[in-house]
Amino acid sequence: MTDARPAHDARIWLYAFGYFACYWPYSALTKLASQGRIAGMTRAVSGFELLPVTTIASLVGMLVFLSWRGLFRYATHRTVLGRVIPVPTRWTFLSGVATAVIIATTTLAYTFDGVSIVLMMLLMRGGVLVLAPFVDAGSGRRVRMVSWIALGLSLASLAVTLADGARYDMTWVASVDVAAYLASYFVRLRFMSHLAKSEDPRDTYRYFVEEQMVATPVVVFLLVVGAVIGKGAALEELRAGFLSLGGTGALLPAIAIGLLSQGTGVFGALILLDGRENAFCVPVNRASSVLAGVLASATLALLGLGQATPMSEVAGAGLVLSAIVVLAWPTLTARRRAGPASTARPAG
Numbered sequence: 603m604t605d606a607r608p609a610h611d612a613r614i615w616l617y618a619f620g621y622f623a624c625y626w627p628y629s630a631l632t633k634l635a636s637q638g639r640i641a642g643m644t645r646a647v648s649g650f651e652l653l654p655v656t657t658i659a660s661l662v663g664m665l666v667f668l669s670w671r672g673l674f675r676y677a678t679h680r681t682v683l684g685r686v687i688p689v690p691t692r693w694t695f696l697s698g699v700a701t702a703v704i705i706a707t708t709t710l711a712y713t714f715d716g717v718s719i720v721l722m723m724l725l726m727r728g729g730v731l732v733l734a735p736f737v738d739a740g741s742g743r744r745v746r747m748v749s750w751i752a753l754g755l756s757l758a759s760l761a762v763t764l765a766d767g768a769r770y771d772m773t774w775v776a777s778v779d780v781a782a783y784l785a786s787y788f789v790r791l792r793f794m795s796h797l798a799k800s801e802d803p804r805d806t807y808r809y810f811v812e813e814q815m816v817a818t819p820v821v822v823f824l825l826v827v828g829a830v831i832g833k834g835a836a837l838e839e840l841r842a843g844f845l846s847l848g849g850t851g852a853l854l855p856a857i858a859i860g861l862l863s864q865g866t867g868v869f870g871a872l873i874l875l876d877g878r879e880n881a882f883c884v885p886v887n888r889a890s891s892v893l894a895g896v897l898a899s900a901t902l903a904l905l906g907l908g909q910a911t912p913m914s915e916v917a918g919a920g921l922v923l924s925a926i927v928v929l930a931w932p933t934l935t936a937r938r939r940a941g942p943a944s945t946a947r948p949a950g
Contacts, residue, residue, distance in 0.1 A: 614883070615930065617872040618890045624865030625894035629723070630901055631862070635855045639907055643851040649710040650839035652856050654825050655847055659860025660705070660867070661818040667868060668811060676807035677815065690812040697793040697809075698816020703786040705821050705867065707779045714776045722776065723895040724918070727888040728760035729784040733791065734884035741795035741880075748932055749881035752925040756885050759892065759921035762914055791880055799877050806875050813871065818864070866891070886929055889922045 631640070638646030668674055677688035690698060711722040731753055738745050798809035829841040847853055873887040874880075896919040 614873055614876045614878075614886055617869045617876075618886050621866055621869035621873060621887065622890040622894045624862045624869060625891045626897050626901075628859060628862035628866055629895050630898035631855055631859050633898070633902065634907060635852050635859065638850075638852075640852070640855050643855070645850055647843075647847065647850050647852045648839045649714070650836050651843040651847060651850075652852070652859065653706065653710070653821075653840065654829070654843035655853060655856035656860035656863060657705070657818060657821045657825060659857045660864040661822055663861045663864035664814050664818050664867075667864070668814060673807060673811045676804060677811045678808065688811070688815065690816050693793055693797055694809055694812035695816050697790050698813045699820055700786040700789040700793075701813055701817035701867070701871075702820035702824070703782055704790070705817060705863065706824075707783040707786070708863070710779050711776070711783070714773060714779075717773065717776050722780070723892060724760045725780050726783050727892055728757060729780065730787045730791075730884055731756050731760075731888055733784065733788050734880040737788070737791040737795055738879045738881050740792065743795065743799075743879045745879050745881040746932075748928055749879060749885070752885040752889075752928045753881055755921050755925035755928065756888060756892075759918040759925070762918045762921060791874070791884075794874055795880060798875050801877070806877075810871055810875055814867070817867070882929060885925055889926050889929075892922045893919055 632652070634640050635643070635647055635652060636649060638644070674688045678691055679686050680689050681687075682689075708726070711717075711726065714722070735745055735750075735753065794809065798806050800806060825840060825844075828837045829844050831837055832841045847856060870887055870891075873890070874883050876883045876886075896916070
């Protein structure tokens with residue numbers, strides 16, 4: 603299978619910047635809210651308490667974005683009760699469910715006590731990096747040398763950052779969170795490779811819109827069901843998130859977290875939907891979030907709200923930067939050869 607996107611197409615780097623710009627404050631705010639360290643908060647709130655408001659905010663953000671950009675026109679349409687409405691196909695629905703799990707597990711990942719932002723981020727991102735070439739192989743997609751080099755640098759970043767792993771604690775809940783995240787990403791990448799990495803941009807936009815239509819509503823539905831059941835500590839916290847989060851002073855931060863989460867979802871999906879191989883797109887996606895997470899940790903430390911960033915994490919970030927340079931080099935050289943006529947048309 604050949605690449606569906608020319609090497610000089612630089613839109614992926616604009617999406618990577620957008621992903622970085624959303625992920626930096628998203629991860630920092632989530633950590634601060636879970637510790638009750640945002641001005642106006644009366645106490646710390648758990649990840650389960652945060653999920654209802656953050657997810658509803660994401661849902662609103664998704665609907666506003668797709669309507670504003672006029673993207674619903676790319677979705678599959680069917681007549682229901684006399685009205686033509688956009689609907690997902692079976693496969694985009696399943697991909698949207700997998701994305702819903704990714705949304706929930708990502709938000710929870712930054713709320714576990716005693717577990718570093720960077721540790722969780724690198725376990726999750728590193729795991730997806732490992733999955734990428736296997737998904738490409740299963741899809742018959744060629745993996746270029748620059749992608750292998752960047753993959754190696756990204757995995758080296760994970761190894762360097764975890765070199766002093768004795769200082770990290772991993773609870774069983776955090777481990778389950780990571781496992782669910784990786785399994786969902788495997789399903790999502792497989793569907794993307796077969797259905798969306800196409801020479802026809804309409805296929806890509808259709809997949810993007812239909813997945814977005816499913817993912818956040820599924821999360822909201824599952825959260826409502828869990829809150830109605832309300833038995834057990836986690837589901838009681840979930841119910842409290844629907845009913846009483848405003849009393850903790852965390853309502854506005856939770857809305858901001860949800861909107862930023864939707865931003866990461868939009869830009870992250872656009873990166874992964876680029877027509878080049880997953881072993882190229884995934885390191886671009888992962889590197890953006892790793893750099894954002896390291897910067898979030900450093901920002902909290904500078905503000906006196908967190909611990910200083912260890913040198914191992916700084917070294918890991920340096921390796922990620924190296925991976926970005928390796929991945930960007932063919933794009934830059936191709937654009938130079940192609941000249942100004944190769945300027946990419948914005949998405950949507």
